[in-house]
Amino acid sequence: MVKPMVQDKGVDHTIDFLKDGYYYFSKRMNEYQEDAVNSRIFGRKLVMLRASEAAELVNDATKFKAEKSISELSTSLLKEENGVFYLADIDDHQEKGWFEEAFSIEKREELESIFRQRWEERMESWKRSPSIDFMTEMEEMWVIAVCNWIGIPIRANNLNQRTTDIQEFVQLFSKYGLNRLKRNQAKNRIEKWLVFLVRQLRAGRIHVDEEKILYHLSWYEDAAGYILPAKEVVQELLLLIRAFVASSRWVVFSQAALLHHPELKERLQRDKGYVDCFMYEVIRYYSVVPFSVAKTKQQFFWKDMFFPKNQLVLFDIYGTNHHTELWADPDNFQPERFLGRLPGMTTNTSDAAQESITMQLMRISLSYLLRTDWVMSDQPLNSQGSEIPARPKNGMRLEFYHETFYEDM
Template identity: 40%
Template sequence: MVKPLPKEEGLDHTIAWMNEGYLFLSNRMNQFNSDIIETKILGKKCIAMRGPEAAELFYDSSRFIRYGALPKKAASVIIGKNSVFHLDDGQHHKRKQMLLNVLNDEQQIQLEQISKNQWEIAIEQWKQKDEIVLLDELEQLFTITVCNWIGIPLYAKNVSLRTKDIRSMLTAFTNKGTNYFQGNQAKKRALKWISYIIRQVRTGRIHPKEKSPLYQIAWYEDSNGKLLSIPNAAEEVINIIRPFVAITRYACFSQLAILENKQVKHRLHKDSQYVDWFIQEVKRFYPAVPFVVAKARESFIWKDIYFPKNRLVLLDLYGSNHHQDTWEEPEKFVPERFQFLDKKDRYKLIPQGAGDLEFGHRCAGEGITTQMMRISLEYLLRLDYDVPDQDLNYKLNQVPAQPSSKIRLQNIRIKE
C-alpha cells in the first residue's frame, strides 16, 4: 500500500532553501520525523531523503538518471551543460573511464610531487608576511598546483585572476544576490581561457605530456569516435580545476579542527592511522556539498513510497552525515568513530556522494580529495603561528561554508 509523503505546505520553498542552506532539508525531515519528504524548489516538486538506505537507492542507476536533473542556470555555472555529470548509461561509463584514467596512480604520484613543491614555495612566502588569510592562500596554491598538474600554462601575472574566477564559480550559489552574476561571468572567462588552450593543443602549438590530463581530454573520443567539441573538452578540464580548488575548504576546516580540538594535534603528529580517521571526520563533520540531485528514470515504489517518472529526487548529504540514527553524537568532532567503520560501507559517509566509483556517479576525484587533505595536513602541522582574535564560526546558510575570517594566522614559522 502506497503511503503519502510528508509534504511541506506552500507554493515554493526556494527562498527558505537559500536562507537555510545546509539545514534546509534536515529541518523539514526533523519537523515531520521522517527521512523522506516532499518539497518544492525552483518551481519543481522534489522528493528529498537521507541516510544510508536512501543513498543506496539514489545511486541505483536502474532507478535514477542525471540528465536534466539540475536546473539549467545551476548546471551552466557549476558543472556545464554537457559534462560527465549529465550523462547516463554507456555514455557516462565511457566518459567516466576517461576521467578515472586521467586520475590514475601514476598521475596522483606526479600530483603529490607538484603539490608538495608548491607548499614549500608558499610557506617560504608566508614566512615573509606579518599575516596570512589561510583560505585565500590555499586557493592560490591549489590553483597553481592543479594547472601545473593538468598541463595548463599559467603565467604569474594571471594567477590572481584565475584564482578569483575559480572562487567566483565556487560561490555562485551563496545567498548573496550578486554572486550568481559574478560566477556566471567567471565561468565564461574560464571557458574562453581553457577553450583557447584546447585549440592550442589540437593545432600543435602546445605540447602537453601524453599522459597529462590536458592531453587526455583534448584528444578524447566519444562513443561515436569523435573528439569532444572545444566547449565540451573545456568543460571537462574546468570540472577538474574547480572541484580541486574546492578542496581548500576541507584543508581550511582541517586547520579549524586543530584550533578547536587541542587534543588532536599530538596524535596527528604521532599516529598515521589517526590521521586517516581525522580526515574522514573532517569530511563528515564540516559542510561541503548540501545535497545531490537526480531524476526518477521510471515510476516505481520503494518502501511504500511512490516515485513518479521524472520526479526530481534530492539526497541530503549534510543531513546524512549528521543523522543521529547513523552516527553517535553527530554534532561532536570525534575522529575515533572511524576506527570501527567498515570500509566496504559505501553509503554511510557520503560527503561528496556515494555508490560505485567505476560504474556509478560517485565523485571521480574522491581519492585526490583525500590525498590533498593529507598533504595539506602534513604541511600545516609543520607550522608554528600566532592566532589573532577573529571570528572562526561558519554559517550553515552559506554554501559553500567557510570560517568567517577564513582563518588569519600571524608570524608563520617552521617548527624547530
C-alpha cells in the same frame, strides 16, 4: 496501502531556505522526526530524503536521473565510505576513455610531488608574512598546483583573475540561491581562455609537455578516430579543475578543526593511523557539499510512499552525516568514532594508488598543517550554509606563523 508523505507546512519555503541554507533540510526533518518530507523551494516541489536507505534509493540509476539545472550535485555521484556520505571527487572520471592513462601511478606521484612543492613555497612565504587569509591562500595554491599538473600555463599577472574566475565557477550556490550570473560570466572567461590554449597548442604556437593532460586531451581521439572538438576538450578540463579546486575546501576545514581542537595535534603527529580517523571526521562533520539532487525517471513506491515521474528529490548529505540514529553525539567533532571502523594504513604502493585522490591530497596537506602553529584573531569559523561548496563565512585570518619539525606522512 499507500502511506502519505509528511508535507512541510506553508506554501513555499524559499525564504526559509535562503535564511538557513542547507541546514534547512535537517531542521525540517528533525522537526517532523521523519526522513522523508515534501516541500517547495523556488516554486518547485521536492522531496527531502536522508539516511542510509534513502541513499541506496537515490543511487538507483533505474529510478533516478541527473537534474540538469544543477547536474554537478547529481545523486549519481553520491558515495558512502565508512558510514560517511559525500559527493564523489575526481576519481569518478575513470569512466572516461582517457582517464586510465592520465591517472596512472606515475601521474599521481607527479601530482603529489607538485603539491608538495607548492606547499613548501607557501610555507616559505608565510615566514615573511605577519598574517594570512588561509582560505585565499589555499584557493590560489590549489589553482596553481592543478594547472601545473594538467599543463595549463598561467602567467603571474593573470593569476589573481584566473583564481577568482575558477573560484566563482566552483561555487555552485551563493546566499542568493543558484548564482547563475557571476558563475556563468566566470565560466565563459575560463572557457575562452582554455579554448584559445587548446587551439594554440594544436597550431604549434605554444609548447606543452607531451606527458601533460592538456596535451593528451588536446590530441585525444574518439572511437571513430577523430580528435575531440576544442570545446569538448575544455569541458573535460573544467570537470577536472572544478573537482580538484573544490577539494581545497577540505583542507580549509581541516585547519579549522585543528584550530578548534588543538589538543588533537599531538596525537596526529605521533599516530599515523589516527590521521585517517581525523580526515573522515572532517568529511563527516563539515559536509562541504551538503546535498545532492535528482529526478525520478518513472513512478514507483518506496516504503509504501508514492513517487511520481519527474519528481525532484534532494538527498540531505549533511543531515545524514549528522543523523542521531547513525552517529553518537553527531554535532561534536570526534575522530575517535572511526577507531576500529577503518582499514589499517598501508605502505604498499599499489594499494596506496587506489586511495581517493582527494584523501591523498588531504593527507599531504595535513602533514604540512601539523608543522605549523597559528594564532587566530577573534573570529567565528562557522561555515555559511547558503554557500556550496561550504567555506568559512568570514574567511580564516591567521597570525604568528611558526614551523615545527614533523615527520611527513
